Amino acid sequence: MLEKKAIQYEKAVLIGVVNTNQNEDKVNEYLDELEFLTYTAGGEVQKRFTQRVEVPNPKTYIGSGKMEEVQRYVKENEIGSVIFDDELSPAQQNNIEKLLRCKILDRTSLILDIFAQRAQTSYARTQVELAQYEYLLPRLTGLWTHLERQRGGIGMRGPGETEIETDRRIVRDRIALLKRKLSKIDRQMETQRGNRGALVRVALVGYTNVGKSTLMNVISKSDVFAENKLFATLDTTVRKVVIGNLPFLLSDTVGFIRKLPTQLVESFKSTLDEVREADLLLHVVDISHPNFEEHIDSVNNILDEIKSANKKTIMVFNKIDQYQPETIDEDDLVTERTKAHFTIEDWKNTWFNKIGDRALFISALNKQNLDEFRKRVYDEVRDIHVTRFPYNNFLYPEHLDQY
Numbered sequence: 533m534l535e536k537k538a539i540q541y542e543k544a545v546l547i548g549v550v551n552t553n554q555n556e557d558k559v560n561e562y563l564d565e566l567e568f569l570t571y572t573a574g575g576e577v578q579k580r581f582t583q584r585v586e587v588p589n590p591k592t593y594i595g596s597g598k599m600e601e602v603q604r605y606v607k608e609n610e611i612g613s614v615i616f617d618d619e620l621s622p623a624q625q626n627n628i629e630k631l632l633r634c635k636i637l638d639r640t641s642l643i644l645d646i647f648a649q650r651a652q653t654s655y656a657r658t659q660v661e662l663a664q665y666e667y668l669l670p671r672l673t674g675l676w677t678h679l680e681r682q683r684g685g686i687g688m689r690g691p692g693e694t695e696i697e698t699d700r701r702i703v704r705d706r707i708a709l710l711k712r713k714l715s716k717i718d719r720q721m722e723t724q725r726g727n728r729g730a731l732v733r734v735a736l737v738g739y740t741n742v743g744k745s746t747l748m749n750v751i752s753k754s755d756v757f758a759e760n761k762l763f764a765t766l767d768t769t770v771r772k773v774v775i776g777n778l779p780f781l782l783s784d785t786v787g788f789i790r791k792l793p794t795q796l797v798e799s800f801k802s803t804l805d806e807v808r809e810a811d812l813l814l815h816v817v818d819i820s821h822p823n824f825e826e827h828i829d830s831v832n833n834i835l836d837e838i839k840s841a842n843k844k845t846i847m848v849f850n851k852i853d854q855y856q857p858e859t860i861d862e863d864d865l866v867t868e869r870t871k872a873h874f875t876i877e878d879w880k881n882t883w884f885n886k887i888g889d890r891a892l893f894i895s896a897l898n899k900q901n902l903d904e905f906r907k908r909v910y911d912e913v914r915d916i917h918v919t920r921f922p923y924n925n926f927l928y929p930e931h932l933d934q935y
């Protein structure tokens with residue numbers, strides 16, 4: 533009989549701050565996401581601490597009274613990691629670690645850790661390693677040295693394990709080496725992309741866990757890894773898809789997230805080339821997520837960062853099967869109707885008013901509305917195709933009877 537391996541989840545607590553930019557509800561939403569990230573990294577959240585802090589304490593981020601409370605809790609409950617929902621300065625990280633005597637992570641190091649854990653190919657591993665070294669460089673002095681590094685777990689994967697005590701010079705050399713290695717792979721990939729000819733290129737983009745890989749799988753009948761954790765996909769997969777008689781290339785790539793560490797955007801540049809060089813973007817959105825509008829903004833910001841914000845885009849609202857609007861009882865005259873009460877029809881109208889038929893509502897899982905999806909993608913790809921190959925226009929009849 534196969535031995536069942538129990539997954540050991542490491543105990544963690546989360547810390548977030550309330551201020552004028554983020555009220556209590558918002559912080560809790562952010563902490564929900566941080567909890568999901570923690571779970572993806574292998575941690576189990578035992579408690580959340582929040583404090584109203586207008587300007588973070590330069591030494592310890594939160595105030596000393598709150599810190600004592602956290603300290604007691606960490607000690608009494610054998611907490612392995614304390615995770616902050618923001619980037620800590622190297623000094624803050626150092627000070628807090630001395631006080632709490634456990635691993636201190638921030639949003640950036642947690643995301644880097646998940647990327648390190650998930651990187652499959654040597655290309656992805658090299659990119660993550662580079663990002664981790666860039667993150668570590670300003671934090672080298674005394675970081676984690678009083679902890680047993682062998683313990684491993686969250687935040688301990690990747691280059692930190694063996695080389696944390698080495699001096700900056702060695703880290704800088706390593707960064708230079710990784711950059712050289714990456715630029716060599718980049719050149720190879722560029723050639724590969726060049727070999728694909730002039731086929732129209734379509735890229736799936738979107739927040740993490742919205743269903744990009746699931747959609748890729750149903751559209752291209754391929755088998756890309758999809759699961760209900762964050763950052764299931766780190767590499768780019770490209771498939772040739774044929775709708776009707778029209779072939780094009782469809783790529784699925786790494787998902788985005790709010791405050792995606794800049795080190796990652798930087799080192800994943802060439803993975804993101806697939807997006808940068810695409811003719812058409814399919815921006816996939818999880819409409820069942822309460823924060824989906826904010827997710828759209830985060831994705832648009834990153835697209836802007838990689839100079840792809842002005843591309844032709846179809847908004848694909850996915851997971852309509854899971855969408856649950858809040859309801860108001862008929863005799864309830866007090867509750868105000870907000871966007872949370874919108875039905876799918878309301879959202880359709882809102883987006884159709886905004887961008888016309890460049891908004892689509894589907895369920896990749898239940899295969900709802902996929903024919904309309906195929907038709908829309910077909911029409912867009914065809915438009916691009918005929919401008920590129922004006923002379924074989926006749927191959928692509930206006931009306932398709934079947935896909």
Ligand SMILES: Nc1nc2c(ncn2[C@@H]2O[C@H](COP(=O)(O)OP(=O)(O)OP(=O)(O)O)[C@@H](O)[C@H]2O)c(=O)[nH]1
Pocket residue numbers: 738739740741742743744745746747757758759760761762763764765766785786787788850851852853854894895896897898
């Ligand atoms: N209910 C529902 N779940 C879906 C739908 N599409 C995808 N999912 C689920 O959402 C989760 C994430 O799907 P993925 O396809 O891995 O998402 P992704 O956007 O590729 O995620 P990353 O690669 O992590 O960025 C999986 O558990 C899917 O089964 C849908 O239409 N409805």
Ligand SMILES: [Mg+2]
Pocket residue numbers: 744745746757758764765785787
């Ligand atoms: Mg994916």
